Amino acid sequence: MTPGGDAPAGNAKRNAILFVLLVALTLIGMGCWTLWKARVLQMEEASTATANMTKALSQHADDTFRAADSMLLGVVERLEVDGMAGVSLPRLHNLLKASVAQLSSLEGMFVFDQEGRTMVNALSVRPARAGNADREYFVYHKANLDQSAHVGAPTESLTTGRWVVPISRRINHPDGTFAGVVLATVDMAYFRQFHQSFDIGANGTILLALDDGTVLLRRPFKADLVGANVGKGPVFTQLRANGPGTAMLQSVVDQVVRVYSYEHVRHYPLVVATAFAKDDIFAGWQQEALQTAAVILALIAVLSGCGLHLVRQISVRERVEAELRDAKYTLERMNRSLELLSLQDSLTGLGNRRRFDLALQAECRHSMRHQTPLALVMIDVDHFKRYNDLYGHPAGDECLRRIGAAVSAARGRASDVVARYGGEEIAVLLPQTQAAGALAAAERVREAVEAIAIQHAGSPVGHVTVSIGVATLAQGEHPDAPALLLREADRALYEAKAAGRNQVRLAAPAGRVDEGILTADN
Numbered sequence: 391m392t393p394g395g396d397a398p399a400g401n402a403k404r405n406a407i408l409f410v411l412l413v414a415l416t417l418i419g420m421g422c423w424t425l426w427k428a429r430v431l432q433m434e435e436a437s438t439a440t441a442n443m444t445k446a447l448s449q450h451a452d453d454t455f456r457a458a459d460s461m462l463l464g465v466v467e468r469l470e471v472d473g474m475a476g477v478s479l480p481r482l483h484n485l486l487k488a489s490v491a492q493l494s495s496l497e498g499m500f501v502f503d504q505e506g507r508t509m510v511n512a513l514s515v516r517p518a519r520a521g522n523a524d525r526e527y528f529v530y531h532k533a534n535l536d537q538s539a540h541v542g543a544p545t546e547s548l549t550t551g552r553w554v555v556p557i558s559r560r561i562n563h564p565d566g567t568f569a570g571v572v573l574a575t576v577d578m579a580y581f582r583q584f585h586q587s588f589d590i591g592a593n594g595t596i597l598l599a600l601d602d603g604t605v606l607l608r609r610p611f612k613a614d615l616v617g618a619n620v621g622k623g624p625v626f627t628q629l630r631a632n633g634p635g636t637a638m639l640q641s642v643v644d645q646v647v648r649v650y651s652y653e654h655v656r657h658y659p660l661v662v663a664t665a666f667a668k669d670d671i672f673a674g675w676q677q678e679a680l681q682t683a684a685v686i687l688a689l690i691a692v693l694s695g696c697g698l699h700l701v702r703q704i705s706v707r708e709r710v711e712a713e714l715r716d717a718k719y720t721l722e723r724m725n726r727s728l729e730l731l732s733l734q735d736s737l738t739g740l741g742n743r744r745r746f747d748l749a750l751q752a753e754c755r756h757s758m759r760h761q762t763p764l765a766l767v768m769i770d771v772d773h774f775k776r777y778n779d780l781y782g783h784p785a786g787d788e789c790l791r792r793i794g795a796a797v798s799a800a801r802g803r804a805s806d807v808v809a810r811y812g813g814e815e816i817a818v819l820l821p822q823t824q825a826a827g828a829l830a831a832a833e834r835v836r837e838a839v840e841a842i843a844i845q846h847a848g849s850p851v852g853h854v855t856v857s858i859g860v861a862t863l864a865q866g867e868h869p870d871a872p873a874l875l876l877r878e879a880d881r882a883l884y885e886a887k888a889a890g891r892n893q894v895r896l897a898a899p900a901g902r903v904d905e906g907i908l909t910a911d912n
């Protein structure tokens with residue numbers, strides 16, 4: 391694992407995925423919202439259209455029955471004023487005939503006396519039966535003093551065989567007793583034709599019924615539905631509970647769900663309901679929804695493709711960056727190793743001459759800039775030529791290795807630099823160290839070498855010893871401090887050799903005239 395995180399690349403990938411998801415969700419959200427708005431609008435339009443249609447049909451039914459009723463009123467008024475006996479039947483017949491001819495909605499008009507016998511018949515055909523005393527409207531008027539119009543259940547006309555709805559009024563004698571009934575039959579074909587002119591879609595419906603739910607006419611027309619009662623259906627339930635209105639309901643007749651508008655006809659006990667089927671209303675919307683969904687899916691597919699491409703690009707970039715980081719790390723490690731190798735002595739493992747030179751330059755600069763002490767200890771193996779001659783060069787190498795280890799172990803501070811200066815010479819650079827400290831360190835080194843007691847038959851003392859020269863840098867500026875320090879340490883080392891070896895000598899601080907001497911014995 392290489393240093394340096396993968397976090398930025400990982401974040402970029404996650405952000406790209408999040409971005410694609412966000413845009414996709416936004417597209418879906420906008421699509422749903424648009425479709426929902428379109429659906430609500432469609433529903434509102436259908437509700438408005440069905441409500442308007444219901445109003446128009448209700449007004450039409452009201453006008454139609456009102457026209458028939460006004461004819462009835464005229465006849466009643468004439469019969470009640472002139473009296474049933476005094477009226478001219480031919481004139482009345484002509485009047486009724488003219489009325490039926492004038493109103494295309496009327497099938498016929500009739501006057502019945504108090505026994506139910508036909509007094510006047512506006513139709514040219516004779517009625518199939520003579521008496522009408524058992525008919526519902528006759529029974530109703532005979533029993534009720536109420537002089538308002540009465541609308542009855544639809545019947546198949548006995549005279550014409552057509553579906554008609556009877557509207558009738560009671561005729562009174564001057565004393566208020568029952569004198570008979572005047573009847574107009576409204577032709578349902580007239581309504582059927584009118585209803586046919588409205589566009590209600592493939593599955594819409596139009597209903598004209600009595601207040602109690604008795605069907606007068608329904609589109610689509612079904613003969614067996616005429617006269618049936620749908621009063622327990624949802625339209626009448628809603629109408630009874632909440633009055634006129636618009637609602638989505640399921641038909642009791644054909645189970646189709648529709649948007650119904652329903653209301654009472656203003657002056658007569660009739661109800662009009664019109665409806666558009668839900669499937670018809672939303673057919674266009676469903677088409678639009680499918681198209682919108684297809685477009686959104688296509689957009690999401692394109693977006694996902696782009697997102698995938700982006701994520702792949704990020705992955706590639708991430709991999710390349712990781713490889714580059716690996717390569718950089720490996721390179722840096724190799725450089726560090728090379729640097730270490732280039733500064734290390736291969737025989738002893740101590741710093742090499744280059745390491746020493748670099749450290750000497752740096753420490754001299756630091757010492758002069760900060761006016762801090764600096765000491766150099768130069769160590770040279772005594773009679774080493776003889777050692778090589780006596781034990782061989784490989785043994786000499788091993789001896790140098792052991793001495794290097796001993797010097798390194800005797801080092802007082804981590805900041806002290808121990809390096810093989812060359813041949814059998816080892817140098818120790820002691821930053822921040824005065825002469826006394828340097829002398830003590832040098833003495834520790836000398837004792838450490840003696841302590842490992844490498845046998846040396848060519849030495850006067852019988853084992854390997856070292857001579858050490860110590861020099862310190864005087865305070866102040868020195869144009870060539872490293873050379874000066876080296877020269878002084880060498881001089882002190884030469885003096886240690888000259889004085890009999892296995893001892894430490896201190897040169898006067900480099901750059902000063904006086905110097906001190908320290909031997910192994912003091």
Ligand SMILES: Nc1nc2c(ncn2[C@@H]2O[C@H](COP(=O)(O)OP(=O)(O)OP(=O)(O)O)[C@@H](O)[C@H]2O)c(=O)[nH]1
Binds near residue numbers: 772774775776782783
């Ligand atoms: N085995 C071995 N010998 C080395 C190495 N470097 C230097 N020498 C030998 O160390 C010896 C140093 O000899 P000299 O300079 O005459 O000094 P010395 O014999 O130690 O005598 P004094 O320094 O006067 O005590 C030489 O024979 C070098 O060949 C090394 O890396 N390995």
